[in-house]
Amino acid sequence: MTTNNFMAQLGATLVDRGYAILPIQPSTKKPGMYRLGAWQDYPKWSRHCERDTTENEVDIWGDWPEAGIGIAAGRVIGIDIDVLQSQDLAVQIEGLAKRLLGDTPAVRIGHAPKRLLVYRAAQPFSGFKYPPIEVLGLGQQFIAYGIHPNTGQPYVWPVQTLADIAIEELPVITEAQAREFARQAYEMVPLALRPKSLGVGLKAPAEFANLPEQRGTFEAVQDALLFVANQDLDYDSWVRIGMAIKGALAEAGWPLFEAWSASSVKNDVKTTAKSWSSFAPQRIGAGTIYKLALDQGWVPAQDLQLNGEVVMNGHHPAEELLQALQTQSPITLDASSAAPVLPPPKPLPSGWDQVGGVIADMMALMATTAKRPQPVLALGASLCAVGALMGRKYRTESNTRSNLYVVGIAESGAGKNHSRMVINELFRRAGLLQYLGGNKIASGAGLIAAIQRQPASLFQLDEFGMFLSAAADRKRSPRYICEILDLMTELYTTSGTTYFGVEYASTQNNNAHRAIHQPCACIYGTTTPVHFWQALQASNVADGSLARFLILQSERDFPDSNEVFGVIDPSQALIDRLALIHQGGGQLGGNLADVGAIDEVLVEPRVVPASAAARAAFKELDQSMLERLRASQGTGYSSILARIEENASKLALIRAVSRDPVTPQIEDHDAHWGIMLSRHCAELTIREVRARVSENQVESNHKRALQIVRDAGGRGLSRSEFTRRTQFMDHRQRDGVLHTLAEARLIEVSTIPTGGRPSQWIKLPEIEEPYV
Template sequence: MEAAQDFMARFGARLVDNGYPAIPIWPGTKKPGRFQAGAWCDYPAWTRHCDRPTTLIEVETWATWPDAAIGLACGTLVGIDIDVLDPDIAHRLERLARDMLGDTPLLRIGKAPKRLLVYRADVPFSGPKRAPLEILAQGRQFVAFAIHPDTGQSYVWPEDSPLTVALDDLPVVTEESVRQWLDAAIALLPDDLRPATLVSPSVSMPSTSPQRGTLAAVRSALAHIPNADLEYDSWVRIGMAMKGAIGEDGASLFAAWSAMSAKDVPAATAKAWASFRPTTIGAGTLYHHAMERGWQPNLTLVLDGSTSQDEVHPAAGLLAKLAAIPAEPTAPVQPFDLTIPDGVLGDMVTYMLATARRPQPELSLGASLCAIGALMGRKYRTESNLRSNLYVIALADSGSGKNHSREIINETFFQANLAQYLGGNKIASGAGLLTALHRQPAMLLQIDEFGMFLEGIADRKRSPRHLTEILDNMTELYTSAGGVFLGAEYANRDGKNERRDINQPCLCVYGTTAPTRFWNALQSANVVDGSLARFIVIASGNQYPDENNDTGIRSAPPALIKSLKLIAAGAGRMAAGNLSGLTADPTTAVDPMTVPMDPQAKAIFRDLSRDITVRLREALGTPFTPILARIAENATRVALIRAVSFDPVRPVIRADDAEWAIQFVSTCADRTMVEIGRRVADNDIERNHKRLLEIVRGAGATGLTKSELIRRSQFLDRRQRDEVIAVLVEAGIIEPIMTATVTKPTISFRTTGREAW
């Protein structure tokens, strides 16, 4: 199960900025809650947020509550809840909603394939429920950011989310339009999923009782009906409904529920129960009140007590099918012994290491892959039309030698007369990137201080559009290498603003940065939207290796220069020199060499596909699915580069190419996901928690004394540090250790092994 997260602290302010009526959700549940006297309890007055915007002051208060999740109150906001476990039916109902109500950008998944679509109402209205379909409208709420109590994973917004789409930008619906959709949707449901009216009461109940319920359903519904400050008439009504639903079996249940109120007098409760004589009230009333407060009965729950408990549940077949799906653990991070491959790739890495003051094998490999990938652009492709365009980020501390690989590539390309493949050291705008690629469709961009660069292009709230367009264009170019990238259309087409199309662009990006700067620049949105998934993130295995004192003036080996020229010429099939990689017009079609894959390599990639599918299903609802989904694609690109590196003239992707590429890319992806969980934060509060936890984790099993922890966390003042330590200890993530000394005991801290995020 995924550990609880402070969703309100991370996302609350951003939701308010986008106009959403955020409310606090009791961790581990789907109902609104509040944190009082050191414990979570019900929040009876939450419905007031259906009628007015949430204030920033409220969010800042809720953000201090431990593990506070986030719900959105409905009124202006409307949710179309499709509570169906059949994937095909759920998808058809979603498609129907988009066709009839508008193509909303907001889709939320809790327990797949169930789904919820979000719309906006100009005039609030009450929403009907016809299980398994429901209109969440005035007076209702739904969970937006939380840990799902059934799956143990975060709710996921697979497309856009309320963090990126303002409330005012949602499609507008009316009460009439949603009821029309509901009627049409009901007609699409098979008979066993259509809502059924509760049948007449069983003979065991008095004839005056209108609806018989079941003990399990009543207990489940009652858990969603608060009784902190309930007025007397409502208290009586709930008691009458319980007795009408399950008779005297509800006496102890009603007494326990009544005892939740400070006004409860046990003797008076028992006397009132004995006096109840329900004639027109029963389970339906109780269920109605519970559903108004967020209760969504499980499909396995029998609501109608008049139905024989021995009957087969109408969804039994579907439930059995779901239960039969095996649940395997997510693959752990595997160790990876870096081996330098043969061919041009190995020659370039070896040259970099031999000339480096501080040799960095991992960084040299990443830089070489990108360099050769750029030279291969528009000249080689796989049988599935994948190309050699790679995005690689190399992480190493300052002074560790991370710049050397870039310097070697620059010098070698100039020596080989291939400098036209080198893009500038800086990218000023998204339009500037496209202009450079239009001039040179196959290009290598080498960016130092990539973390600083990423801060500018990834922050959509504060950065200007011309910067954020850089990341947008890079994301689109990554998937456009095998086709035509269509340029932007301009209103004023005066010769300078003509649309610029690029046929088969090959952009390779190699960025270097310090680890802390890189992870601090990322936000969870960059993980979820898939922009990070396109990058292979490589970390140095040894931040400060021994110095090589024999380095000096260098010149690339002639054999390496010759091999790079051969690859740039497509093994002699295309022009070399300054014209290599270019055509008379970047929109002109080119005909790359197709690199085949032998049967063994194909079998290895088929096995990878099955493994990734299993991991994707396990990771559903987490931010890691985009990264997992790109492993096979990135591994195929790397295998293509390795195969061409070994034999540019008659390349074939063989089993050893496939195995090496898969191990390399998978290891990088697994380590990236671990680092995301430990380091990526959306605000300073979350960032401080994670930074301090990393300091304690780095101390290992022996722990860290409080004085040493203070010394290493000078980025926090005393109050902030004490608050962070208190939260981590209370959550059971770190633990204090008392050690006796001659004078007085000392306090140390160590991790407990539980992950906080």
């Protein structure tokens, strides 16, 4: 096998230009992997849409023969003009795109006159279709270089190739702009050139919006199919109807599908029978057929039984949830309009970045060397790094330690990894690499082994939301993954004493029971908001594992870029000050704080005193928290409130040592700063938990759907856009959620007349007074 220089060289250039690439199977449009001498499908390729391509990946792919190069969409958006029959029309739509979206030089031709234009997303968004126009976004890809499977010829870039265009040079577009272009482009396409397909449920009456089961009756399905025409339909629509009939009637529906399919001139008897036998629908059924028929004017007789199942005792399936939404959710209701108002997220309090000392210098270094400065994430990373260096060397008068757990949240592509890179370089220059744990934790045993080796360790974890999703799923994840979160909770609590580990049988790993004196594990995880909040479960709130984390969310995901960035060259003064903290301010004198899990080691950290004003601030906090804890009893949020004071003490301790590691003292401004930041993080956590975290899947669907409507703002969003954003539900679940939320007056669903078929619009009810 020879090296694929095409991939190795061109791929590296594209990565340098800022594109996320992936390998494409030869002469296809599918991402692939080369294994055991043969090409096969690449099942998890879509992850490249949300992260950078690594040099190691390009090196590996360079050895795969004849691989094409695809571009993972998300940060870049592909405008696919899939018009083959008319050269003039394809050129006209390209012109429309350049007028509305910008004159991009990145135009790719595969099977002319079809063409694809490339733009940069102001903020990544999912793709959508207005056939034959398709906008390719998150979770999708397009071919940049390779052989077209139909023409047998290479893809060409007639104006300028992507390898010559940095991603920052592409015109920037928003999702709203892309949708407006697609709408206008679709109107330019003659009816004869538009694919014939069936939409589902665009204007069904409200009484059919919440069918409880997918099953139907033979008579109702037969009657409804008379209104579902089968004239030159596309294949996907034909399959959908077949699956809906089988989902509604099982094998008893075969005569109906056979007859309906035979009404088309394209019907093939053998293909119809073979397809029917392969259908195995689990979520699609009678509701799909009924809605299509209703769209075409079907009015079922009053005595016609539509559903094959009976709702038990007339009980509404979401009655308890409706009650919970009205009485227990964080949504407040305006007395006059009963409209839901969610408290808006509060910005970081003024002075959050006034930390001073070594941390301020580290944040400044991160800001000046980053392409896109992220000061909030820089603060979180610096706090954890200094906390690890202080581990087992400093404590407060109440024995609080510097072990800190922080989650930094920002969108994909916002520059979350730069702070970690700066920490790595600083520790390398200072000779402190022993403090750095792995970038991933594979098991609970792995975490304990790392702490045994180096009791004060910093773990900088990327994709923390994905890790949390696996660790919190005790039903499906293996025990060694779930143990990681449990051990994090235990290590946090035992930082001021001794951790004794787990007892195993003599044939297993006895080292796990080795005592670890005063462990100091600092964890800095980064993640996207969707991955993090969706990963949380109610159990994380109840068991206190979430309460131990300070959640810091970027104030601006995509700030202006620095003109000069990339080179990390810290001053010697900064390196020396980090080393001084590692040495305990030079006053530990023979202390064994860096020695691992040896029973004879007795660690004696320095006590950092607090001024009278600082002690008074913490006393006042304790009294106010006691009142809130009593008031929150039974709400599930007491664990988060209970950790505010402890996290504030940790923050004040780290800030004091960062300012003066030799003779540190916690002053009143340290205390107030720590209290301010800890409270903010707790309030953010409680707000998001109330809005997103659920006890079960049904409640989760309702909360996620309601959050999508909130995120759309006062204008709201169309039913089709809501459907696109709620692909985590099937159509029956989606209709039920909308029905329940509308009943609770948490949303309004209205019908808006258009030039053609009326459309539905979803938004929050209007209120008379804004939330204060």
